[in-house]
Amino acid sequence: MGAKVNSAAAGTANYVDERTSIGGFVKFFARKLFPDHWSFMLGEIALYAFIILLLSGVFLTAFFVPSMTEVHYEGPYETMHGVAMTEAFASTLKTSFEVPGGLLIRQIHHWSALLFVAAIMTHMCRVFFTGAFRKPRELNWLIGFSLMVLALAAGFTGYSLPDDVLSGNGLRIIDGVIKGIPLIGTYISYWLFGGEYPGVDIIPRLFTAHILIVPALILALIGLHLFLVFLHKHTQYPGGGKTHKNVVGLPLFPVYTAKAGGFFFVVFAIVALVASVFTINPVWNYGPYDPSPVSAGTQPDWYILFVDGALRLMPGWLFGLPLEWEILGYTISWNILIPSLIIPGIFFAIIALYPWIEAWATGDKGERHVLDRPRNVPVRTGIGVAMIMFYVLLVIEGSNDIVASLFHLSLNDITIFLQWAIFIIPPLSFWITKRICMGLQRKDRELVLHGHESGTIVRHENGEYIEVHTPLDEQEVWLRVNYPNHKPLEIADEFNDRGVRRKGYKWDRFKQKLSRFYYEERVEPVTWEEYQEALHHHDHGPSAQGEAEAAEAQQADAQLTNEWDKQDKAGAADK
Amino acid sequence: MHALAKKRHHKAAPLLLVVVLLALITAIGAFSATSATATSEASADDIADGERLFAANCASCHGLDAEGQDGVAPSLVGVGAAAVDFQVGTGRMPMQASGPQAPAKPVQFTQEEINQLAGWVASLGAGPAIPTAEQVDPALGDAANGMEVFRTNCAMCHGSIGGGGALTQGKFAPSLLETTPTHLYEAMLTGPQSMPVFNDANVTPEHKRDVIAYIDAQRAGSPGGLSLGAIGPVSEGLWAWLLLLGLIIASTVWVGARSS
Numbered sequence: 100m101g102a103k104v105n106s107a108a109a110g111t112a113n114y115v116d117e118r119t120s121i122g123g124f125v126k127f128f129a130r131k132l133f134p135d136h137w138s139f140m141l142g143e144i145a146l147y148a149f150i151i152l153l154l155s156g157v158f159l160t161a162f163f164v165p166s167m168t169e170v171h172y173e174g175p176y177e178t179m180h181g182v183a184m185t186e187a188f189a190s191t192l193k194t195s196f197e198v199p200g201g202l203l204i205r206q207i208h209h210w211s212a213l214l215f216v217a218a219i220m221t222h223m224c225r226v227f228f229t230g231a232f233r234k235p236r237e238l239n240w241l242i243g244f245s246l247m248v249l250a251l252a253a254g255f256t257g258y259s260l261p262d263d264v265l266s267g268n269g270l271r272i273i274d275g276v277i278k279g280i281p282l283i284g285t286y287i288s289y290w291l292f293g294g295e296y297p298g299v300d301i302i303p304r305l306f307t308a309h310i311l312i313v314p315a316l317i318l319a320l321i322g323l324h325l326f327l328v329f330l331h332k333h334t335q336y337p338g339g340g341k342t343h344k345n346v347v348g349l350p351l352f353p354v355y356t357a358k359a360g361g362f363f364f365v366v367f368a369i370v371a372l373v374a375s376v377f378t379i380n381p382v383w384n385y386g387p388y389d390p391s392p393v394s395a396g397t398q399p400d401w402y403i404l405f406v407d408g409a410l411r412l413m414p415g416w417l418f419g420l421p422l423e424w425e426i427l428g429y430t431i432s433w434n435i436l437i438p439s440l441i442i443p444g445i446f447f448a449i450i451a452l453y454p455w456i457e458a459w460a461t462g463d464k465g466e467r468h469v470l471d472r473p474r475n476v477p478v479r480t481g482i483g484v485a486m487i488m489f490y491v492l493l494v495i496e497g498s499n500d501i502v503a504s505l506f507h508l509s510l511n512d513i514t515i516f517l518q519w520a521i522f523i524i525p526p527l528s529f530w531i532t533k534r535i536c537m538g539l540q541r542k543d544r545e546l547v548l549h550g551h552e553s554g555t556i557v558r559h560e561n562g563e564y565i566e567v568h569t570p571l572d573e574q575e576v577w578l579r580v581n582y583p584n585h586k587p588l589e590i591a592d593e594f595n596d597r598g599v600r601r602k603g604y605k606w607d608r609f610k611q612k613l614s615r616f617y618y619e620e621r622v623e624p625v626t627w628e629e630y631q632e633a634l635h636h637h638d639h640g641p642s643a644q645g646e647a648e649a650a651e652a653q654q655a656d657a658q659l660t661n662e663w664d665k666q667d668k669a670g671a672a673d674k
Numbered sequence: 675m676h677a678l679a680k681k682r683h684h685k686a687a688p689l690l691l692v693v694v695l696l697a698l699i700t701a702i703g704a705f706s707a708t709s710a711t712a713t714s715e716a717s718a719d720d721i722a723d724g725e726r727l728f729a730a731n732c733a734s735c736h737g738l739d740a741e742g743q744d745g746v747a748p749s750l751v752g753v754g755a756a757a758v759d760f761q762v763g764t765g766r767m768p769m770q771a772s773g774p775q776a777p778a779k780p781v782q783f784t785q786e787e788i789n790q791l792a793g794w795v796a797s798l799g800a801g802p803a804i805p806t807a808e809q810v811d812p813a814l815g816d817a818a819n820g821m822e823v824f825r826t827n828c829a830m831c832h833g834s835i836g837g838g839g840a841l842t843q844g845k846f847a848p849s850l851l852e853t854t855p856t857h858l859y860e861a862m863l864t865g866p867q868s869m870p871v872f873n874d875a876n877v878t879p880e881h882k883r884d885v886i887a888y889i890d891a892q893r894a895g896s897p898g899g900l901s902l903g904a905i906g907p908v909s910e911g912l913w914a915w916l917l918l919l920g921l922i923i924a925s926t927v928w929v930g931a932r933s934s
Contacts, residue, residue: 137750137923138932178891180818196897206898213914214922221919258740264825264834265906350877362929367922378898379910393838394849396830403909442701503840509774510840 128354134335139612141222143359146217146321147366148152152253155208156310162198164190165306167262167299176383184262184387187302191261191382206374211377212257214370216250216402223247227453227483230471232333233301234464237454239327244451246587249317251402256309258400261380267388268397272407279435295389303595337455339577343468395500405490409438409495412517448490460613462588473541474581477536478617485529492521540622543579546571547625548633578625588614688787699923724794727787731768740798753864755792760860762788766852774844775867777866795834803865808877810855816885824888829874835892835905841868850903851893855886 107419116122133139162419166186172179174426176196208621223243226232232240255273259266274296278284293300335341349355385394399407415422422434442443450458473480495502497516503510550568558564571579590607594600623634715896729738735747742749761767761816765779783791792804808814833839836850845868850858862882865871874880895901902909 135930136927138924139932141923144919144926157789176819178821178888180816182818184824202898207868210918214918217915217919218922221923321682358929362926365929366922367927369918373913373918373921376899377913378896380837380907381692381898381901382906383897383902384892385835387826392825393827394825394834395831396906396908397831397839400907402915404908404911500690500840501905501908503844504838504846507844507846509842509844511843533720571931609869 106401112434114224117610127447128546129350129356130350131329131351133333133355134341134346134348134353138225138334139333140362141218141225143362144366145218145222146372148218149321150212150318150363151211151367151370152208152215153314155204156314158204159208160310162190162194162201163187163260163306165260165303172427179383179386179456182283182387187260187262188382188387192261195383203371203375206377206379207465208257209372209379210377211253211370211376213400213402214650216247219247220248220402223450228480229334230467230472230479232457233467234458235331235466236327236334237458239324239331239345240454241451242324242327246317246320246324246448247319248447249313252403253309253317254400256305256313258403259305260302260309260384262388263393264388264394265380265383265385267390269399269403270301271390272399272410276406276410276435276439279432279439281429281431281436296386308609320450332468334468337469337472337578337581339574341469343466346468369656398497400502401494404497405493406439406443406497408493408495408499409442410435411499412493412496412514412521413438414614435585446486449486450638453591457612457617459610460587460588460617461581462610462614463585467583470580471582474536474539477533477540477621480536481529481533485525488528489521489525492517492524496521513557537620537622537652542623543620544625547576547630562610575605576630580630582624584621584623584624585614585618586627587611587618684836692793700707710829720790721793721797723787724790724792727783727791727792731782735769740795750795750798750799752799753795755796756791756794756802756860757864757866759788759804760857760864761892762791764857778848802860803857805859805863807884810859810886811883812855812887812890815880815883815885815890815892816888817884820871820884820888820891823877824885827877828885831869833905835904836889837901839905850889851890855890858882858886858889 112122161601164186168186169183170186170189172182172184172189172192173351174196176192179192191205195205196202223364226243228241255269274288274292277288277291280287288296289302291301292298293304332346333348335346338347339456374559413422413434422432422437424431424433471479473483496514499513502508503513537653550570553567553569555567557563557567588611590604590609590611591601593604593608684807700751728736732740736742736750737747740750758767761776762783763781763785765781766776768782769776769780781788794799796803823837828836831839831847832850833847839848841847844877847869853861859882861869862872862877862885863874877885892904896904902913
């Protein structure tokens with residue numbers, strides 16, 4: 100029986116291979132190595148959320164009517180009887196209350212949308228803090244960044260489709276933001292909405308964007324993103340035997356195919372569980388869109404909250420001066436422009452360009468496939484934490500009314516507090532994070548040089564008490580000494596020996612300043628000499644170890660020496 | 675007819691007329707009094723008890739004559755029984771501590787005592803009465819119309835289905851999902867604390883009942899499952915991070931921990 104099945108499978112495979120030459124690809128992919136770590140699955144969560152979005156989205160398009168034609172509700176939901184609404188809203192209610200399983204699929208779709216963006220951002224944080232964006236992965240970082248922006252676009256266009264009061268208010272804010280763009284804002288708004296807001300065109304237009312343009316772009320970029328992951332090979336966490344020139348891990352087939360395939364169902368199951376227990380976006384509460392009412396708790400989905408927060412944070416007047424200017428009959432609303440376009444613009448630009456910013460500071464031209472431990476790049480880690488804090492503060496301000504009623508605080512006080520905090524907390528958290536990182540680095544030095552505290556106290560014959568320290572094993576030492584120790588850049592003089600100013604000096608000077616900001620203050624990793632000296636020093640301690648053990652340690656040291664040397668050579672070759 | 679004509683000239687007729695007139699006046703007075711405090715039916719005894727309760731529990735702020743004190747407590751002359759029933763019946767009064775707003779808390783008096791207090795306050799000056807059971811019966815209201823009235827007049831503070839929301843300077847619009855129909859009606863009628871008064875010209879009694887029907891329709895819970903407080907996308911986002919992504923990351927750790 101088994102042989103028959105096998106031969107049938109082989110026959111089929113052969114039939115396909117002879118016509119497509121697919122065997123080579125299968126062999127290539129099946130043997131592709133991947134390192135193992137839970138944090139490498141964060142991007143996978145985003146991918147699976149996207150697949151769930153596609154599957155549930157296809158179901159929803161079968162029932163959603165992207166039209167702003169007015170109808171009167173005749174369905175079963177009591178509080179909507181006879182209410183005038185658009186077909187878009189009516190069909191959303193119909194999907195929720197009349198289509199079997201419709202509400203569950205809607206909730207799966209919406210929960211996985213929230214998950215999609217959250218997973219992308221978590222994945223970005225992992226890539227950022229471990230330095231996985233360094234050469235050769237800068238372009239893939241940029242692709243990932245674009246995917247994040249597209250995910251926001253996909254989320255927002257979807258959020259607006261049901262044409263309920265909540266999403267209509269969100270759309271109105273976007274309309275206001277667009278109209279805040281000087282000179283062309285009103286033209287863009289009229290063009291987008293097909294006339295004065297809200298008009299009757301926006302839902303069909305958002306529908307096309309939501310189900311065709313944005314997902315097509317996301318799909319294409321995901322393809323490119325994954326292709327580059329295969330091309331570059333996966334990064335790996337530092338450890339003995341892991342270098343910039345190898346990948347230590349398991350082949351894709353069979354372990355990872357099983358794990359990844361199974362993990363898809365784990366993600367789907369958790370999404371389905373949450374979607375079947377918790378209501379999300381109850382449009383039947385909000386009612387059909389009408390530009391006049393705005394209810395309390397009107398907020399965008401969480402990923403757009405930072406823009407809402409920035410708008411709420413921005414004062415209309417600053418030091419007695421209005422932030423709305425009128426120049427030659429044109430109004431410039433700085434109170435809208437700054438929070439909704441300029442600040443997010445700068446924030447996103449820093450994220451997108453970060454790999455290059457750090458490369459300027461580091462002057463590192465080598466390929467980096469071994470990840471950094473966040474503590475070993477204190478300034479980068481500090482910048483990351485500061486940016487997260489900045490984002491989180493804006494999200495809190497975007498939820499200020501919820502925070503106020505939940506904690507019985509004054510709404511006004513929260514806003515005033517955050518208006519100061521947004522300038523104070525990110526730099527403060529940068530500084531604290533940097534200090535914590537450097538403290539951890541010093542702890543690593545301490546461990547390498549003196550070993551673990553064993554808790555064993557020994558009394559010498561002369562009455563002296565000492566605590567026995569257990570030396571670190573080879574892997575532990577390797578992890579703590581073997582990382583790039585960047586120093587501030589040295590640049591050529593401004594003037595050459597003939598007194599002529601050299602080209603590109605200013606740019607070099609900028610890079611040097613940046614470099615000093617990153618690497619001026621640093622904790623040096625333990626050098627080979629320091630390590631040897633420490634070992635030597637320990638030999639004078641009590642001979643708790645047997646001779647055999649000492650010999651073994653010696654041998655391990657010898658191996659380590661080779662590795663340490665090799666690494667130095669590899670590092671030198673990169674430069 | 676003849677007998678009647680004869681009796682018209684009976685010498686006792688003027689006296690009888692006066693008696694009948696007096697009886698009528700009393701009846702009308704009594705009738706109007708009962709309609710003013712329809713459910714409380716405050717007797718003179720009740721009013722006297724109410725006065726004593728007021729003196730013991732309320733007068734320190736509102737004054738013995740209920741005329742209030744500047745900057746401390748408002749005058750209660752003319753607020754009507756409905757205001758007392760709402761404020762005391764939801765535990766907001768007597769106020770526990772001064773603050774931006776008096777929050778609802780466990781009720782301090784029995785309904786009988788509340789009715790006595792309401793009777794006394796109502797006797798100080800004409801004001802809105804406690805609504806009848808029929809006026810606040812959600813079954814008689816039109817929930818769909820209530821939805822439209824609610825979102826035009828109430829949702830900007832209380833949220834789309836009455837889950838509550840924040841106001842300025844620490845004040846807030848409370849959740850309505852646990853509030854009784856009578857208290858909902860009274861709040862609309864009397865405008866407690868930061869709330870505006872929605873008088874009968876502004877929102878008719880029928881529309882008030884529709885609003886009550888709309889709020890009542892929310893009590894059955896959300897068709898989609900647990901409502902997460904019905905306060906909008908912020909709580910959804912929080913749960914997406916903590917629960918959804920949290921569970922999934924926990925499972926990545928589990929899956930990732932297996933082979934290495």
